[in-house]
Amino acid sequence: MPIVDVPVTAGVSKASYTVVGQGPGLVLVHGTGATAQSGWAPVIGALSDSYTIVAPDLPGSGGTRDPGGPLVLEDLVAHVVATARDAGLDSFHLAGHSLGAVVATATAALHPARVDSLTAHGGWSRADARMVFQFRLWQRLALTDPAALARLLLLTAMGKNTLRGWDEAAFEQTAAGFAEQLGSSRDGFARQAQADAAFDLTELLPRVTAPTLIISSADDRVVPPHHQHEMADRIPRARLVRVPGGHALPAENPALLTARLGEHLADVG
Structure with a gap:
């Protein structure tokens, strides 16, 4: 690149x-x-x-x-x-x-x-206040518990109709992929989440x-x-x-x- x-x-x-x-x-x-x-x-x-x-x-x-x-x-x-x-x-x-x-x-x-x-x-x-609260939680979890952040993002970012069609294995597999990605870029994610709340x-x-x-x-x-x-x-x-x-x-x-x-x-x- x-x-x-x-x-x-x-x-x-x-x-x-x-x-x-x-x-x-x-x-x-x-x-x-x-x-x-x-x-x-x-x-x-x-x-x-x-x-x-x-x-x-x-x-x-x-x-x-x-x-x-x-x-x-x-x-x-x-x-x-x-x-x-x-x-x-x-x-x-x-x-x-x-x-x-x-x-x-x-x-x-x-x-x-x-x-x-x-x-x-x-x-x-x-x-707004709700989003600031959310982005600060993202920031904290990115630095301390990427696996928990991955699960939170999975539950909130995906649409309800998408999630309705998944079984337990799909949830676990997708969350694991998210967690691996977040674990390798936790500082960058935290900085971007901080910016989300401030811009x-x-x-x-x-x-x-x-x-x-x-x-x-x-x-x-x-x-x-x-x-x-x-x-x-x-x-x-x-x-x-x-x-x-x-x-x-x-x-x-x-x-x-x-x-x-x-x-x-x-x-x-």
Whole structure:
């Protein structure tokens, strides 16, 4: 994977990113605890024939190595812009999930000339008290008990219809996979969870000028749907679409997420 130096608040970050495909630029920004590949592999596979896809590993994830400490929103935005530029994209379509939706929206607000369209799933403008409590619990468990965090995420991030069809073995197998992933990146997950609780897009949302699609999962218990409604209300001319499923839509139903993203990209041209 390519690496590019990104100046950040505490020094210089070595940002790792995936680049694949051909056509107009499409930058994909992953969620908390994920990586470019774990968060977006099905979407990358489906759309790389039509788009040059760039997917950065945010600080705390994958191959990116940054100076450490609390994550600054503008630094994460800098990773998005720097990896896109390093891949040869002057402008690009932009999509983000969860934390990635927050970072993608901030990027669209701070760099409007570079962003041709924005798609955000499971995002929020500012964490309310319930979400702050949740993200601080994630942070604590990431550092002390990744296995318990994996089980918590499994129960809250997946949609109820997905979980209803699982047997005990499916729960245990999926939780074990989550726990292994979290155990190898516990510090990065904790830093990203801390950032989830702190970021505030309230003043940035009205500055988004790109054609925007806000995707809200009806059964999202991590970031309840009213947060996406608020984003759509505050971003000029944003369109809101509700879909079935939970917060982990990229894992639960990647075909549905890809379809909605693809439709939006086709609409904006």
